[in-house]
Amino acid sequence: MAREYVDTRDPYLKIAADIRRKITRGDIAPGTQLPTVMQLMEQYQRVSNTTIQKALQLLKEEEIVEGRPGKGVFVRQHSQQAIEPMAYMSPAGPGEPYKWMTEAAKHEQVGGARLLDVAVVTPPAEVAAALELEEGEQALLRKLILTLDGQPTELTHSYYPLGLCEGTPMLEKRRIKGGTPALLNSLGFPPREFIDEVSAEIPTEEEAVALELPKGMPVLVAFRVVYSDDRRPIEATLMTKAAHRYRMRYRMQLGEGEANV
Known part of the structure; x- marks a missing residue:
């Protein structure tokens, strides 16, 4: 028999x-x-006004909803955005900007990348x-913070074998035109698989703090x-995203006959 489990979170967290x-x-x-608020109090089994207000405040802090004075609370236009990792895998061509910037432009957004640190370390x-x-x-x-329209989107910790980096700009604390994938x-050292x-x-x-x-x-962490x-292996990266803002989208082609397996 399955054991009985009770959700002990505060009511406002469950409502949010x-x-x-x-x-x-x-x-x-x-x-x-x-x-x-009155309708939500009724909908959620007559909870208190304070409980509903705390739930709504949490959603506002997450930028999922917004309050409009005199009108009410509304769902924001871009509550959660899908990111396709495959779109960023092919290196930028000669003279082209970092893939993060070009992909952001396709969605009418402004991508940014700020280099936080470059160091030789004992890796995890x-x-x-x-x-x-x-x-x-x-x-x-090489540690960076990536942004979309000025909003912190992803914190990345990228590690590279020192043998690949010697004598290259990767060892310098400065941005690389097109990013490290283009340089590699x-x-x-072209990327063949990830x-x-x-x-x-x-x-x-x-x-x-960074995000x-x-x-x-919680956060989404992609290793x-x-x-x-x-x-x-030429790179190992920990990519951390805010879970309430983004979701990961993977698109895969199935060979003929595989779809029925």
Whole structure:
């Protein structure tokens, strides 16, 4: 017999979660006015005015809804945006800007990238294993914050084998035209394959500050390993996104006959 489980979260958190899910899944469309506080109190089994107000305030802090004085609370136009990792995998061509910028422009957005740090470090265990480093071997870390229309979108920690970086601008604390994938491609290390592992996690303090997260908001963490020819690992990156703003979209083609497996 399945054990009985009770959701012990505060009522306002459960109400906010219910409204949030209806918005992110399209049951409440952008621009829609939410029911009044009195209507929501009735809808959620006669909870208090304070509980409803706290739930709505949380959704406002997450920028999912907005209050309009004298009118009510409305769903914002862009409550959650889908990001397609595959769109960013091909390196930028000679003289072209970083892929993040060109993809943002396709969606009529302004992409930005700010380099936070460049350092030779002892990488986390999973990074060392992914890059096939010897015990104690160091790697190059390049840390960036990516933005869309000025809003912090993604915190990235990208690690590279030092052997690929020696004598290149990757070791310098400055942006690289087209990004590091374009530079690696020009050096004879084109991306041939990547593997993503995506998880929902509680943010670290660094992530919460960098992404300006509301209290209690989880993050999407994608751990990506990029391989070049002969399946040589050339990059391992931790990409952290705010869970309430973005979702990951993967598009895959199935070979003939595979769809029925």
